[in-house]
Amino acid sequence: MMRQLTKTRSRFLLLGVALLLLIWIAGLGCSPVTGSGREPIPKIVRENVCAVAGEAKSFAAWPHGAYERSFKGFFACRNCHNNGYMGEKAVVGGVEVDLDVEQWVLYREFPIWSGENDKSGKDKHVQAYAVLLNERSKKMGKILGTQVEHDKRCLACHTGYPVSQMPADKSAKSEFLVSTEIQKKLDVKFGVTCEGCHGPAGEGIDKGMANEGWFAPHLLSNSWRFSTPEKKRKDFGFWDVRSPASRTKICASCHIGNVELGRVVTHEMYAAGHPPLPGFEVESFIKQMPIHWNPFANKSKEVVDRFVKNTKDPIYADGRYKKENLHRTNALLVGALVSASEYFRLAGDLCDEKGKEHAVLARWPELAVFDCYACHHELKGPSWRQVRKPPAGIPGRPFLQEWNMVLLDVALAQLGEAPATYKKKFESIRQALNKQPFGNREALKTSAADAANWLYARAEELELKPIPPEKGSIIMKEIAKRASSEIQDYESARKYVWALEVVDEEVKRLGVKNLTATLNPKGNEMFLLDLREGREARAAVPGEKVARPIIEVHLEKVMPFFGNYDPTLFRERILGIGKLLK
Amino acid sequence: MAKALGRKKPAHEDSLCLNCHVVPNHDRAAATGLLPENFVSDGVSCESCHGPAEGWLVEHYRPEWREKSTAQKARLGMKDTRSLVARARLCAECHVGSVASAKGGIGQDVYHDLYAASHPPLIFEFSAYHASLLHHWQDARDRDPRFGGSPDFEARAWVVGQIVSAQSSLKLLEHRASDPHRPWPEFAEMDCFACHHDLKGGQDRTANRGTKKPGDIPFRTWYYSMLPRALDSAEAKSDAVSKSIQRLKDIMERRAPNRKQAAAEAAGLHEHLDRILERVEGRERLDLDRLYSNIREKDVPRVKESWDNAAQVFLSIAALENTWNDLKVTATHGNLPSTIDSVRQELRFPRGFLSPVNFDGLKTFEKLNSLRR
Numbered sequence: 001m002m003r004q005l006t007k008t009r010s011r012f013l014l015l016g017v018a019l020l021l022l023i024w025i026a027g028l029g030c031s032p033v034t035g036s037g038r039e040p041i042p043k044i045v046r047e048n049v050c051a052v053a054g055e056a057k058s059f060a061a062w063p064h065g066a067y068e069r070s071f072k073g074f075f076a077c078r079n080c081h082n083n084g085y086m087g088e089k090a091v092v093g094g095v096e097v098d099l100d101v102e103q104w105v106l107y108r109e110f111p112i113w114s115g116e117n118d119k120s121g122k123d124k125h126v127q128a129y130a131v132l133l134n135e136r137s138k139k140m141g142k143i144l145g146t147q148v149e150h151d152k153r154c155l156a157c158h159t160g161y162p163v164s165q166m167p168a169d170k171s172a173k174s175e176f177l178v179s180t181e182i183q184k185k186l187d188v189k190f191g192v193t194c195e196g197c198h199g200p201a202g203e204g205i206d207k208g209m210a211n212e213g214w215f216a217p218h219l220l221s222n223s224w225r226f227s228t229p230e231k232k233r234k235d236f237g238f239w240d241v242r243s244p245a246s247r248t249k250i251c252a253s254c255h256i257g258n259v260e261l262g263r264v265v266t267h268e269m270y271a272a273g274h275p276p277l278p279g280f281e282v283e284s285f286i287k288q289m290p291i292h293w294n295p296f297a298n299k300s301k302e303v304v305d306r307f308v309k310n311t312k313d314p315i316y317a318d319g320r321y322k323k324e325n326l327h328r329t330n331a332l333l334v335g336a337l338v339s340a341s342e343y344f345r346l347a348g349d350l351c352d353e354k355g356k357e358h359a360v361l362a363r364w365p366e367l368a369v370f371d372c373y374a375c376h377h378e379l380k381g382p383s384w385r386q387v388r389k390p391p392a393g394i395p396g397r398p399f400l401q402e403w404n405m406v407l408l409d410v411a412l413a414q415l416g417e418a419p420a421t422y423k424k425k426f427e428s429i430r431q432a433l434n435k436q437p438f439g440n441r442e443a444l445k446t447s448a449a450d451a452a453n454w455l456y457a458r459a460e461e462l463e464l465k466p467i468p469p470e471k472g473s474i475i476m477k478e479i480a481k482r483a484s485s486e487i488q489d490y491e492s493a494r495k496y497v498w499a500l501e502v503v504d505e506e507v508k509r510l511g512v513k514n515l516t517a518t519l520n521p522k523g524n525e526m527f528l529l530d531l532r533e534g535r536e537a538r539a540a541v542p543g544e545k546v547a548r549p550i551i552e553v554h555l556e557k558v559m560p561f562f563g564n565y566d567p568t569l570f571r572e573r574i575l576g577i578g579k580l581l582k
Numbered sequence: 583m584a585k586a587l588g589r590k591k592p593a594h595e596d597s598l599c600l601n602c603h604v605v606p607n608h609d610r611a612a613a614t615g616l617l618p619e620n621f622v623s624d625g626v627s628c629e630s631c632h633g634p635a636e637g638w639l640v641e642h643y644r645p646e647w648r649e650k651s652t653a654q655k656a657r658l659g660m661k662d663t664r665s666l667v668a669r670a671r672l673c674a675e676c677h678v679g680s681v682a683s684a685k686g687g688i689g690q691d692v693y694h695d696l697y698a699a700s701h702p703p704l705i706f707e708f709s710a711y712h713a714s715l716l717h718h719w720q721d722a723r724d725r726d727p728r729f730g731g732s733p734d735f736e737a738r739a740w741v742v743g744q745i746v747s748a749q750s751s752l753k754l755l756e757h758r759a760s761d762p763h764r765p766w767p768e769f770a771e772m773d774c775f776a777c778h779h780d781l782k783g784g785q786d787r788t789a790n791r792g793t794k795k796p797g798d799i800p801f802r803t804w805y806y807s808m809l810p811r812a813l814d815s816a817e818a819k820s821d822a823v824s825k826s827i828q829r830l831k832d833i834m835e836r837r838a839p840n841r842k843q844a845a846a847e848a849a850g851l852h853e854h855l856d857r858i859l860e861r862v863e864g865r866e867r868l869d870l871d872r873l874y875s876n877i878r879e880k881d882v883p884r885v886k887e888s889w890d891n892a893a894q895v896f897l898s899i900a901a902l903e904n905t906w907n908d909l910k911v912t913a914t915h916g917n918l919p920s921t922i923d924s925v926r927q928e929l930r931f932p933r934g935f936l937s938p939v940n941f942d943g944l945k946t947f948e949k950l951n952s953l954r955r
Contacts, residue, residue, distance in 0.1 A: 185856070251650075268795050376778070377778065394695060554783070555782070556784055562780065
């Protein structure tokens with residue numbers, strides 16, 4: 001019966017969208033916008049977005065058309081990306097293919113993400129909204145004097161649905177509260193849904209925007225797969241999650257923060273009980289999602305060849321793609337550059353009043369930007385913090401979160417001369433920070449923004465520079481060497497461990513067992529590496545009869561890792577790895 | 583430490599350190615060439631507290647010396663160590679900190695950069711430090727009215743120490759705020775343990791801190807926590823002082839505290855305390871029972887808020903216990919000695935730590951609340 005319905009729908013869609021296809025092919029794409037009564041986009045978002053609309057590749061601000069399009073809703077995606085593709089054969093690259101057999105995409109994304117079939121593999125993104133209704137969130141709400149489940153500052157990350165499109169709660173005194181009507185939207189209730197990462201798929205909201213979203217083209221166009229990511233973005237608002245740089249930027253917008261999108265966890269929220277954001281390493285986080293796509297390594301030769309032959313995506317075109325290259329290692333290093341870029345951008349953006357227009361209301365200095373554990377540690381005498389050179393240069397001065405700067409040298413080394421330039425840019429940041437405790441606001445804003453832009457440009461360079469397999473061991477040795485060259489704090493050390501795991505999985509040098517047995521031996525664990533571990537709880541979501549099961553961050557289990565961390569022991573272990581790699 | 587701070591000289595030759603570790607204003611004295619060779623190796627020696635001896639060395643053992651007034655002795659360079667206020671001021675100069683006596687001097691200041699470089703924390707309370715010192719004088723005279731002393735010496739020392747320490751701290755704050763070359767915000771003015779604790783789950787540390795927003799850094803009230811109580815005992819009105827402390831707290835707890843406002847508020851308050859101190863010494867005997875009762879009623883509940891409050895309350899009660907011991911009236915205060923011992927364990931830093939890892943405000947409060955009349 002499902003198949004019948006789908007067939008009927010397909011026919012209807014084919015008819016109806018043929019028209020749209022014509023328009024698309026003709027390149028018109030300028031239909032009148034249907035007013036929807038949504039809140040206008042804040043001026044500053046539009047200004048920033050338009051400012052970069054002309055830029056070809058590098059974008060300092062968020063991609064053009066990010067939140068000026070409406071959501072289609074994941075129920076639309078679920079029609080196909082659910083239990084195998086049940087439509088008719090498609091013609092891709094001039095060849096008729098069965099999309100379900102092809103497995104270019106899995107067509108099982110929905111059950112993977114929602115955990116419908118397999119609870120243990122559930123993606124935490126689906127429960128992002130539900131956790132706003134648990135005990136910890138209720139307590140946070142009391143302390144902060146708000147209702148977190150419809151506060152913009154929380155919803156900005158805890159749902160993929162753009163807060164700029166949420167109508168304000170007119171009855172509330174607070175400017176941060178949105179109407180509770182929003183809780184009826186499935187794309188809010190189910191946390192970070194498809195369009196939260198792939199970009200809103202619906203039509204443009206504002207006048208002057210191309211009307212067409214990406215829903216229809218991606219479904220119907222036979223050449224969608226081969227189009228450049230840029231065209232998909234500019235013309236249809238489709239966010240590129242294939243490019244490591246673009247993908248990391250999207251993830252980092254929540255997992256590190258982004259002022260422009262209103263995504264900032266402030267120190268006030270932490271004090272009220274928000275679990276500390278863990279140091280972000282994109283490939284390791286992706287591993288733990290679980291992934292709802294088919295990696296290139298798993299795609300069939302036929303599918304890959306067809307793609308590589310026809311694609312205009314610069315990362316894969318012109319013979320750049322070779323199966324044996326180290327793709328995940330490249331993504332790891334590109335990810336490190338982008339994470340650092342986004343972090344510096346966050347630090348710089350929080351220096352100025354821009355935040356006020358984005359409902360962030362972080363006050364200068366925003367303590368959350370600095371290294372949590374530089375302050376939050378018991379005073380010990382003697383302490384490894386006093387043995388090592390102060391990261392700021394002057395003892396006792398708040399400094400940036402060091403884990404962001406980990407792997408940058410290794411990444412830049414793949415590009416040749418870049419490390420010296422980076423050192424200069426970083427030195428400017430350090431000097432800005434040293435002028436006074438928390439840094440000189442103006443100097444930090446400029447130096448951080450400069451470093452952010454430069455690093456993102458390097459990331460885009462690196463993703464176009466494949467890493468051949470023979471470099472794998474060298475990179476591993478480099479990582480191990482840098483990890484042991486200085487006293488590392490916990491998050492930095494953990495990032496090194498994650499990085500070694502990712503590279504080793506591709507290079508297959510030591511075997512993950514050997515690696516974790518040396519770095520994080522069972523019974524004497526130094527690091528919490530699997531962030532999916534947590535405490536089972538329940539959250540009563542409005543409109544649902546049964547409270548939803550969720551996994552919460554179990555702070556009593558997580559936090560002692562920081563207090564008990566011994567950098568000398570870590571150094572010993574990493575030197576052991578260095579020996580194994582010789 | 584010297585290396586971490588980027589100092590040009592090693593610590594044992596650096597006036598930044600010697601100004602407390604040998605003698606206040608060492609930088610000025612060394613510059614004049616008046617310091618004898620190897621003076622520094624004696625550490626805090628006689629003249630560090632009693633004043634440079636050049637003018638009084640050959641005078642002070644003569645019989646006529648005793649007839650000289652304090653002012654006359656001071657003119658010859660001998661500092662007053664008999665008066666409680668003068669004594670407390672001498673100690674506070676280093677143990678709290680002070681501004682340089684001459685312009686351009688380094689002064690005596692352990693600020694946060696030094697703490698981060700490993701300097702142990704300065705947590706000073708005059709009566710406790712005074713009691714711990716090996717007395718190299720006839721200390722029975724401190725309790726003897728015939729020599730200008732008083733039997734309730736320990737309690738008096740506590741009262742005077744609170745006011746003098748507060749004043750010294752405020753003068754230092756004024757200086758730190760007004761000197762544009764000094765780091766600002768100065769973290770040593772904030773509550774150490776509000777930041778310096780491991781992050782744990784299941785805690786709400788925002789309660790009871792009195793900051794405007796959760797996560798704001800609380801002002802360090804170590805020197806002001808029991809000040810109103812000390813002023814009450816000295817029969818000085820404490821309302822205006824309490825209000826001023828609150829204003830100072832509000833200024834300092836802003837994300838970017840305003841230097842001018844902080845300096846002005848601190849200056850106003852320490853000048854006010856100066857006028858009070860002029861009247862404090864030479865009072866009648868303190869009403870110890872009233873002081874004890876006020877502490878139990880008004881200050882013990884605040885013990886839940888912070889280690890600083892708890893420790894200061896503890897020290898005030900310990901001073902009272904010492905006084906009652908001196909006066910031989912312990913019998914009327916039941917479980918005081920055992921409670922004090924028990925609370926001391928709650929406040930201790932565990933071995934190897936310089937922070938109150940296991941401090942439980944509620945537990946400490948319950949213990950102190952059990953004190954019987």
